[in-house]
Amino acid sequence: MRMVDVISRKRDGLEHTPEEIAYIVQGIVDGSIPDYQLAAWCMAVYFQGMTPREARDMAVRMAATGDQVDLSPLPGVKIDKHSTGGVGDKTSLVVAPLVAAAGIPVCKMSGRGLGHTGGTIDKLESIPGFRTELTLDELFAQVKKIGVGLVGQTGNLVPADKRLYALRDVTGTVASIPLIATSIMSKKLAGGADGFVLDVKVGDGAFLKTKEEAEKLAELMVAIGKNADRKTVAVLSNMDQPLGKAVGNALEVREAIATLRGEGPADLEELSLVLGAQMLVLAGAEKEVAVAKAKLQALLDSGDGLRAFGRWIEGQGGDPRIVDDPERLPLAAHVVGVKSPRSGYVAKWATETLGLISMRLGAGRARKEDPIDHSVGLVIEKKLGDWVEAGEEIAKVYARTAAEAENGAAEVLAAVQLAPTPPPKKPLVIGYII
Structure with missing residues (x-):
């Protein structure tokens, strides 16, 4: 050949x-x-x-080029959740403890943030003492004991993808839907789960800007999963504005805790329940999505999800006191409020720009080797369609220096558009690929 x-x-x-x-x-x-x-x-x-069969063969072959995790020592059906990446997307911090509280084991490998999107591992590492590097024996023991564990991806997970992605990055082929799908799904298959709930982001703050692109990717990833004998469903969700309000590692952990208390932003709670319900159905714990969602809502209302989060933190060496006292999380020294110069409805957020502002403040990385500052970021106080009075605060900037805070505030102000009428309302959940 x-x-x-x-x-x-x-x-x-x-x-x-x-x-x-x-x-x-x-x-x-x-x-x-x-x-x-x-x-x-x-x-x-x-x-x-690529055809679905080609993509399946490619993903399976790539998964076999490195470490493959065998989750069979863990009881029950193991379902993984994956997001294609967005701004302020901290659903894993809410979904994992809720699903674990429902009796479904959550054993997950997750990545770090790059560019305008945040990584779950970085967010968890903002918790004092939290360990994201566990041996598989440690991870399995923890999941058996408390029902949830999350670690960083191993260095030898799908090495074929590392070389191929580096090449795509310099040849203008990163945006290839089949190559995105096989890259994501090869890592999911190597992670060993029995099924996947895929949160495919659509909009300004996502890698995929249009519904058509997102549907193509979701359909191919679902086909790869099913053709590899894994239960798979995709949820298309709106990323035209940050999910919740917080953008930045410790700030997002605070917001996840508030959500598990029932005091968080409505959109973050809603999407977390939607994704968690799909996980329960794929795991066979419930037959109907509505019933599964109601079950998770009850666990949130009772505080069982929050208590599971505390056990999870303690199990991986973190300080569980942050659940009751989030002030123990790191917080930047300089905070500046961003005030609107005029009145109007929030018509548009340049969401990807907000992610890049947070990255430049130190919350993310332009290159994989860049260090991050867990204490910095943004809190976007106004959502699309909200009315803003002149002089009213629309955001806060958390920065290491006064100069960075003021510069970030100016950039945030440039990223918002106000209008005399509210924009058309878009649904948070755009659709499903089953």
């Missing part, structure tokens, strides 16, 4: 055989296929796409 022939087949819109997929993945791993040929193949896929 020659790579030039494989490239030509995809260039001409033909479907790869399983043997060709195996050849490509092996060549990625052992370096036998040079970068210029892989780049040509990526561009051919960008224009010609």
Whole structure:
């Protein structure tokens, strides 16, 4: 088999055989296929796409190139939740303890933030003492004892994807739907869960800006999961504004705690219940989504979800006192309120810009090796459609220095548009791919 022939087949819109997929993945791993040929193949896929069968074969083969987690020692059906990334998306911090409180084990590998999106691992590490590096034995023991555990991805998880992504990043093929789908799902498959609930973000603060793009990605990821014998469902959710109000690691943990107390933003609570309900149904704990959602609502109202969060923190070495006293979380020294110069309805937030402002304050990283500051970020006080009076505070900026705070406030002000009439109301949950 020659790579030039494989490239030509995809260039001409033909479907790869399983043997060709195996050849490509092996060549990625052992370096036998040079970068210029892989780049040509990526561009051919960008224009010609992949069938669900091709994508499944690619994801399964890539998952097998590194560590694969065997979750069979844990009881019950294990369901993972994945988000394609957004601004202020801290649903895992709410969903995981609620689902665990419902009796479904949550054993999850999660990533760090990059660019304008935040990572769950970074958020958890803002909790004093919280350990995100556990051995599998430690992780399994914790999940068996308290029902929930989350760790960072291992360094040898899907090494084929690392090389392929680095190449896509410099060849203009990052936006290829099939390559995004196989990248995400290869890591999900390697994580060992029995099923997946995929939160596919749509809008200004998401990687995918249109519903059409998001539907294509969701459909392909669901097909990959099901074709690999995993229960899979996708939820399309709106990311035209930050989820909740907080953007930044410790600030988002505070908001997750408030939500588990029943005092959080309505959109964060709603999406967390929607995603958690899908997890319960896939796990077989409930047959109907509405019943599952009501069950999680009861666990939230009773405080059982909050208590599960405290046990989770303590189990991984963190300070569980933050549940009752969030002031123990780090908070930036300089806080500046952003005041509106005029009255009007909030018509638009440049949501991706808000994520980048938070990143530049130190809450995120432009490169994987960049350090982050857990104490900084933004709190967006006004949601789309809210009325704002002239001089009213629309946001707060938490920064390391006064100069950074003032600069961030000016950037936030430039990221909002006010109008004399409210914008059309969009649903938080746009649709489902089942």
